Amino acid sequence: MIRPLPFRLTTLAGSLVCALALSFGTASPMLAQDPGPLQLDITRGVIEPLPLAIPDFIAETPQAAEYAQQISDVIAADLVGTGLFREIPPSAHISKVTNFASPVQYADWKAINAQGLVTGAVGTDAAGNLVVKFRVFDIYAEAPLGGGLQLGGSTASWRRIAHKVSDVVYSRITGEGGYFDSRVVFVSETGPKNDRKKRLGVMDYDGAGLQYLTDDSYIVFAPRFSPTGDRVLYTSYETGRPQITMLDVGTVTRTRLPVPAEAVTFAPRFAPDGQSIVYSMSTGTNTDLYRMDIASGQTTRLTNTPAIETAPSFSPDGAQIVFESDRSGTQQLYIMPAGGGEARRISNGKGRYGTPIWSPRGDLIAFTKQNEGRFHIGVMRTDGSEERLLTASFLDEGPSWAPNGRVIMFTRESQGAGGASALYSVDISGRNLKRVPTNTGASDPAWSPLLK
Numbered sequence: 547m548i549r550p551l552p553f554r555l556t557t558l559a560g561s562l563v564c565a566l567a568l569s570f571g572t573a574s575p576m577l578a579q580d581p582g583p584l585q586l587d588i589t590r591g592v593i594e595p596l597p598l599a600i601p602d603f604i605a606e607t608p609q610a611a612e613y614a615q616q617i618s619d620v621i622a623a624d625l626v627g628t629g630l631f632r633e634i635p636p637s638a639h640i641s642k643v644t645n646f647a648s649p650v651q652y653a654d655w656k657a658i659n660a661q662g663l664v665t666g667a668v669g670t671d672a673a674g675n676l677v678v679k680f681r682v683f684d685i686y687a688e689a690p691l692g693g694g695l696q697l698g699g700s701t702a703s704w705r706r707i708a709h710k711v712s713d714v715v716y717s718r719i720t721g722e723g724g725y726f727d728s729r730v731v732f733v734s735e736t737g738p739k740n741d742r743k744k745r746l747g748v749m750d751y752d753g754a755g756l757q758y759l760t761d762d763s764y765i766v767f768a769p770r771f772s773p774t775g776d777r778v779l780y781t782s783y784e785t786g787r788p789q790i791t792m793l794d795v796g797t798v799t800r801t802r803l804p805v806p807a808e809a810v811t812f813a814p815r816f817a818p819d820g821q822s823i824v825y826s827m828s829t830g831t832n833t834d835l836y837r838m839d840i841a842s843g844q845t846t847r848l849t850n851t852p853a854i855e856t857a858p859s860f861s862p863d864g865a866q867i868v869f870e871s872d873r874s875g876t877q878q879l880y881i882m883p884a885g886g887g888e889a890r891r892i893s894n895g896k897g898r899y900g901t902p903i904w905s906p907r908g909d910l911i912a913f914t915k916q917n918e919g920r921f922h923i924g925v926m927r928t929d930g931s932e933e934r935l936l937t938a939s940f941l942d943e944g945p946s947w948a949p950n951g952r953v954i955m956f957t958r959e960s961q962g963a964g965g966a967s968a969l970y971s972v973d974i975s976g977r978n979l980k981r982v983p984t985n986t987g988a989s990d991p992a993w994s995p996l997l998k
Contacts, residue, residue, distance in 0.1 A: 595632040596719070598625060599660040601643040602636065603678070606669035613676060613701065614668040617708040621664065623752070624712035624726045628953075629978030631719075634660050646679055652688045660685050664715055675700055678707050682718050691718045705754060706997070713996070725948040726751060729994040730955065731769040731778050735967055735987035736762065742987075746780060748795065751948070751993070753983035759798055768990055772816045775994040779814040779823060790814045790825055792840075804843040813856045817884075818864040824848070824884075826856040835869060837884075848886035859903045859911075860884065861928075868892070868902040868911055868928075879913060881928070892930035901944050904928075907951035910974065914943040914956075923956050925974055936976040940965075946993045955982060957989040 600622045605614040625631040640654040646667035655663055666680035677698050682691040695714060697707050706727060713724030734747040743762035746769055749755055759778065760766055769780040775795070782791045785802075790811045792801045805811045805827065814825040817837075824837045835848040835855045849855045853873035860867055861884075868881045874891065877898040882889035893899040897917025904911055908928075915922040915935065921942045926933040941959040948954070948971075955971045967989040969982040982991075 595626075595630055596662060597634050597660050598631045598662045598664065599634045599639060599655060599658070600625075600664045601639060603666035603668050603680070604644065604646055606646070606667050609670040609674065610668040610676065613704045617668060617678060617704055617711070618666065620705060620708035621712045621715070624709060625715060627752070627980070628716070629973065631662075634658055650683055650688075652683075652685055655685045662691075662715075662719060664711075666711070671698070676704060676707060678711065680711050680714075682715050705750065709750070722952065723950040723996070725950045725953060725993075725996070727997050728949055729755075729771075729775070729997065730946075730969075730982075731759070731771060731992050731994070732969060732984075732988050733767055733769065733990040734758065734762075734984070735989060739963060739965060746778070746793070747984075747988075748778075749984070751982075756985065759793055759795070760800075768813060770815050770992045771994045773818055773820045773995060775997060777816075777820075778992075779816060781812040781814065788812045790823075803838065803840075805838075805845075813858065815859055817860050818862055824858040824860065824867060826858070835867070835886075837886075846886070848882070849889075857901045861904050862906055862908045868904055870900045870902060877916075879911070879930075892926065892928070893933075894930055895933055903945055903947060905947050905951040906949060910951070912945040912947060912954050914945065923954060923972065925954075934976070936972050936974070937970075937979065942970075944990055946991050948993050949996045955991045955993060957991065959989075 600618055603614040603618045605611040622633050626633050638658050640657055641651045643665050646665065650663065663683040663685055664680060666678060669677045671677055675698055677696060679694060679696045681694040684691050697710055699707050709726035712726040716724040728751045729748055730751055731746060731748045733744050735742050735744055737743045744765050745762040746759040746766050748757055748759055765783040767781050769778050771778055778793045778795060780791055781788050788810045789805065790803045792803060810828040812826050814823050816823055822837055822839050824835060826833055827836050833854045833856060834850060835858050837846045837848055851873050853871050855869055855871045858867045858869040865884055866881050867884050868879060870877055871880050877900050878891055879893040879899045879902050880889040880891050897915050899913050899915050901914045902911050910925045911928055912923065912925050915924050920938050922935040923937045923942050923945050924933060924935040939958055940961040943957050945954045945956045953971055953973050955969055957967050958970045959965055959967045966987040969984060969988045969991050970979060971982055972979045
């Protein structure tokens, strides 16, 4: 069984809140040049990532010693991995943090050009659980960024505690939510290209903590998390034909949804309230979109055209659905009311568009584009304007949004008979493209919401 790990979150007294400014834009980070409240302006061109010092957390009990450095290492990897921060190596530190309660020597951190500082300590309570305290400081303003916080959890949950610290630090410096304490469900792939074995896996956003949800005795694809992260929808060939299955992540039990046995059902996705799903169903030569109430199994047909309609995705408020259709003669993107009705086309560039997914912030739609023999991951406004391609390769497809709407994960497949699939991520400015580590080939990523 896969069970969530409990946490305790408390506030440490005596810290002041420092105001931050952030503009939500589409370009890359720029450091604020004036001394004062720490800022990241992500509407302008790249200059340099913000210099951040993260000394090793202090071990306050012998039992905490093995976790203190590991926690600070994960925090550093989280923040540096965004491309927005640069860690100042410990060898350059003038001040050595040996006591969590000691005052910060701001002059020493200014001397090595640090703009932010994260300090912390790790201890254990009477039950052997970890207790992690941390603070974030604005070096030039010589003040804390918000109050100190304390997290508690089992020793097995040390990585999640580290990710939660990273989320707080990221949020206080950028002004937007983090995405580190989240998971990704994906299709793990093994074997040659002409005989791939596929099974569902779930892991931390950075590839750690892998667990398998199915075996590889049948093909699975297109997993999607529920809004609360406790269930996964996916398409399974377990019966010999594609059918939608729902899996409880905690108990790893599967439920096949009530659809006609002769129908082919695929591309499912939850509504924002988690009470219904939208999916594609093929009966004969026709493929349309349907909506199903999970509790009752009652279905509503949303489209009725001779075209192939698939890859539906709800807007965050649940009022609209974006989907792909070839009703115009080529594969394009359309938006319609969530209850069905007239659809408007939003893709207008050259090439074919597919696999749209609405941003959690509601402002953008990510998609796959094929044009002139190349595949791209792109984003556009919900009216189709400001289209921007973020990647280009032999085959990029299937974008999925991070919980904060800042980063996109997708599948990239290499060329040739020995080609393999891998997961990559990129931010919405097109910067910081990097591979997500997995121990097998991987495809079809779907990001969870932030964990509770």
